[in-house]
Structures are given as C-alpha cells and as structure tokens.
Amino acid sequence: MLRIGLTGGMGAGKSTVARILTELGAVLVDSDVIAREVVAPGTEGLAALVAAFSDDILAADGSLDRPALAAKAFATDEARATLNGITHPLVGKRTAELIAAAPADGIVVQDIPLLVENGLGPFMNLVLVVMADTETRVHRLETFRGIDRDDALARIQAQATDEQRRAAGDVLLDNSGAPGDLEPVVRELWERRLVPFEANLRAGARAPRGAVRLVEPDPTWAAQARRVIARLAVACGDKARRIDHIGSTAVAGLPAKDVLDIQITVADLEVADELRESLRAIGFPRLDHITTDDPKPGTDPARWVKRIHANADPGRAVNVHVRVDGWPGQRFALAFVEWLRADAAARAEYLEIKRKAEANAAGLTGPAAIEAYLAVKTPWFEQVYPRVLAATGQDAASE
Known part of the structure; x- marks a missing residue:
C-alpha cells in the first residue's frame, strides 16, 4: 500500500486534485470529513465534548454548533488542549481504520489540510502539495465560498507559508492556471510515478535507472x-x-x-x-x-x-x-x-x-x-x- 499525503492552502485547489486521484482509483481518506464524522450526533466524541464544554455547544437539532465550540475551546490554551485531547485520538483511530481497510495494492491519498503545520510529511511515502498564488486563492475563496477578502487573507496568513509547503512537498502541483489545466498533470503523475511506485513498494523492488549522466x-x-x-x-x-x-x-x-x-x-x-x-x-x-x-x-x-x-x-x-x-x-x-x-x-x-x-x-x-x-x-x-x-x-x- 502506498500512502500519499495531499495538502495545500485554502483556495489552492486541493479538493480538485483529490477528486481526480479518486477517479483514477485512489482511496481517499479526508481528514476534514473524519473530523466531522467523529463528533456527529450519537458519537462518543460529541458526548465527550459536551462533558468538557457543556451542552451550550449543541445546536437545536442536537448537532455540534461549531462556532459555539470554537468560542469556548480557543479561549485559552488549556481549553484548546482539552479539545485536541478529545478529537485527535478519535481522528487518528478512524484514520487508521480506513487505511487498514484499503486494499493491499491500494494507493491511499490522505487529504490533510494541516499536514505541513503538524509535521506529518515524514509518515507518508510521498507528499503532494497543491500551490496557487495568493490572489488566485483569495479570488476563489470570495467567489466560490463567499468569504470576504480580508477574512480570506487572514485565513491564508494563519496557515503555513508557500516556502514551508515547498520544503515539505515532494511534488508541487501548480494550480494557478485555468480550470482543467491541472488534470493532465495529475493523470501523468498517477501513471508514471504513483502506480509504479506502489507496484515497486509491494514487490520490494528498486525503480529502474537509466544512463549515467x-x-x-x-x-x-x-x-x-x-x-x-x-x-x-x-x-x-x-x-x-x-x-x-x-x-x-x-x-x-x-x-x-x-x-x-x-x-x-x-x-x-x-x-x-x-x-x-x-x-x-x-x-x-x-x-x-x-x-x-x-x-x-x-x-x-x-x-x-x-x-x-x-x-x-x-x-x-x-x-x-x-x-x-x-x-x-x-x-x-x-x-x-x-x-x-x-x-x-x-x-x-x-x-x-x-x-x-x-x-x-x-x-x-x-x-x-x-x-x-x-x-x-x-x-x-x-x-x-x-x-x-x-x-x-x-x-x-x-x-
């Protein structure tokens, strides 16, 4: 099994790359989806959050009111540590379950927004970083997510810098161009690198090398x-x-x-x-x-x-x-x-x-x-x- 880490800043187009890879046959493990899943109504995660922060964090339908939780959990370092102590083990457990369920010859793509910030690159066989210039990202966040410019810039600046992502990425995917430009690049990466890498990994074989130059x-x-x-x-x-x-x-x-x-x-x-x-x-x-x-x-x-x-x-x-x-x-x-x-x-x-x-x-x-x-x-x-x-x-x- 080949484990690929996929990351990128807000608005860079990480979800586009994830979609293409999934269409090609990758098993997608999405950290954001898992983070919501482990605190859904009826889960031990939501029960633990209520016990720690009170039922003020619940919406009228019994689901998690995320802004209400954020107001409490990010008020102090101690509260943030409490939140992380509840959610991180649950996310890790569910992630491990999904990876274990993937086929032995699978290519697992872990979509992790904070991969760079949390230093998770060394635990992957390969890290893909989706890049786009700041103005392009801001425009996408304004147009497609309804986030105003100042808020978009603040969120971008709170994440890892482009330099930090370049240092962490084995493959940099430039998504600053027109829609559709990235798809042939990702398909070529899949065919020429990811699929052979998985086959070599499973067989315990070295990749071929060409002439000495x-x-x-x-x-x-x-x-x-x-x-x-x-x-x-x-x-x-x-x-x-x-x-x-x-x-x-x-x-x-x-x-x-x-x-x-x-x-x-x-x-x-x-x-x-x-x-x-x-x-x-x-x-x-x-x-x-x-x-x-x-x-x-x-x-x-x-x-x-x-x-x-x-x-x-x-x-x-x-x-x-x-x-x-x-x-x-x-x-x-x-x-x-x-x-x-x-x-x-x-x-x-x-x-x-x-x-x-x-x-x-x-x-x-x-x-x-x-x-x-x-x-x-x-x-x-x-x-x-x-x-x-x-x-x-x-x-x-x-x-």
Whole structure:
C-alpha cells in the first residue's frame, strides 16, 4: 500500500486534485470529513465534548454548533488542549481504520489540510502539495465560498507559508492556471510515478535507472535530502545513531548524477540487518548484491562491509548506505563531503574525474553503466583517501 499525503492552502485547489486521484482509483481518506464524522450526533466524541464544554455547544437539532465550540475551546490554551485531547485520538483511530481497510495494492491519498503545520510529511511515502498564488486563492475563496477578502487573507496568513509547503512537498502541483489545466498533470503523475511506485513498494523492488549522466547542481537537492532523512528517521527510530546527506549532491554547486546519497550510521551490522524490513516498508528495498565498499589500501576489508538500499519511487533516485559507526567507510563518507565543501581545488579535481567516468559509461545503462563509471572513480578514491583523512584531521592508523 502506498500512502500519499495531499495538502495545500485554502483556495489552492486541493479538493480538485483529490477528486481526480479518486477517479483514477485512489482511496481517499479526508481528514476534514473524519473530523466531522467523529463528533456527529450519537458519537462518543460529541458526548465527550459536551462533558468538557457543556451542552451550550449543541445546536437545536442536537448537532455540534461549531462556532459555539470554537468560542469556548480557543479561549485559552488549556481549553484548546482539552479539545485536541478529545478529537485527535478519535481522528487518528478512524484514520487508521480506513487505511487498514484499503486494499493491499491500494494507493491511499490522505487529504490533510494541516499536514505541513503538524509535521506529518515524514509518515507518508510521498507528499503532494497543491500551490496557487495568493490572489488566485483569495479570488476563489470570495467567489466560490463567499468569504470576504480580508477574512480570506487572514485565513491564508494563519496557515503555513508557500516556502514551508515547498520544503515539505515532494511534488508541487501548480494550480494557478485555468480550470482543467491541472488534470493532465495529475493523470501523468498517477501513471508514471504513483502506480509504479506502489507496484515497486509491494514487490520490494528498486525503480529502474537509466544512463549515467551528470547534471548541473540543483539548489533543491538539500531540501529533498532532508525529506528523505526525515522519513528514514521515522523508520529507523533509535536504531540510527545519525543520518547524513553525503556524496556529490551534498556539496553545493557541484555537478552530479541526480541521485541522493544518504548514510545511516548504526552500532553494528546486526542493527543494519534489523532495519531491512523497516526501510523496505517505506520504499527503500535492500540490494543484496552489494555488501561492501571498495576497501582502501592498508585497511581491514572486513570493516568496509555495509548494507545498501535504493528507491522504489521512480521519481527520486536515492542510495541509502547503512554503515557501522567508526568503520572506515562511514568515516570516509563524512570526511569526503567535508573535504569537498572546504576545498575548491578538490572540487575541481573531483569534477574532472566525474566527467571522465561519465564519458567511460556513455551509451551504457543499468549495472554495466555503473561498472564503467566506477572503473574510473575507484582508483582515484584510493589515491585521495589518505589526503582526505589528513585534510579533515583523521588518523589513518585507526582504520
């Protein structure tokens, strides 16, 4: 089952995207609908609210008078905490029930207006954010919801900013255009990314990769890595001692393959193996044919053993290296990034090697391309290994 978080500010058009995805076959779990459902007449939720805030919060027909509740519940921090303590567990329970009832091969879309504000992105396989400029959103709220301009602006400003949503979103869907412009974009996303992602996730398979090609540096690589790291942190819990963005994409301004390299540092290989299923479940199946880094001269080969996982998501290539704390591969990965960030000459030298490796892999795909690429890089890494340790103040004797 693939879990997609869907969010966006008021008036951005989140409901339009939800409708399209539902028509395509997604299972929609709407937080707003659930929030109303758990406090409907006759529910334990409504009874608990009445017990906490009195029957003044009821309308004449016995349903919840939401403005009356808001006047009481938002009067003090204590009252707000009481409200949240009643409703949040009920919403969470009902959400879990709906997700559990979805088919094993389902694509579940959780429509959560406050996903960004509540930091729920790391619990999703992917986050879709519907975006629209402020004036467009205000116009929609005035025209279609009858909300006056000042009120619309106040509500928009009370929510997450566009910058916060961009940082949280794996996919940004621009809905500032004409009605109907977004539908082909969402359909293409469904067919090319969401459906294959779900199939790969269910099968425990890595998404295919194409030719080895360097691209110009992407200023969003760091933010993309932070989202991946946040998901990995949830999956690993206290089994991860640290999780870092490593490799070329961690060095600002350096051309690289469009692949994020992430390192999970663990206490030992037993812990690395314990993480296998947790990482597979969030979309990072293990690659059993890769069990070690290339040992560097003068070091113990047994201490270069690692585990590696890769992305099931066809829309974002990621290598997740699980290495033991203090072992040379773990230390070198961190030191190498530190060295490149600090030394412009080192960056230029490495880029020259990368260009040669890219040329060596030209015309190849899959494992053959990677083998040709590494055939150039591996000898260079062996040569610079002691330089990197010396430049970063590490003791080669401890390797």
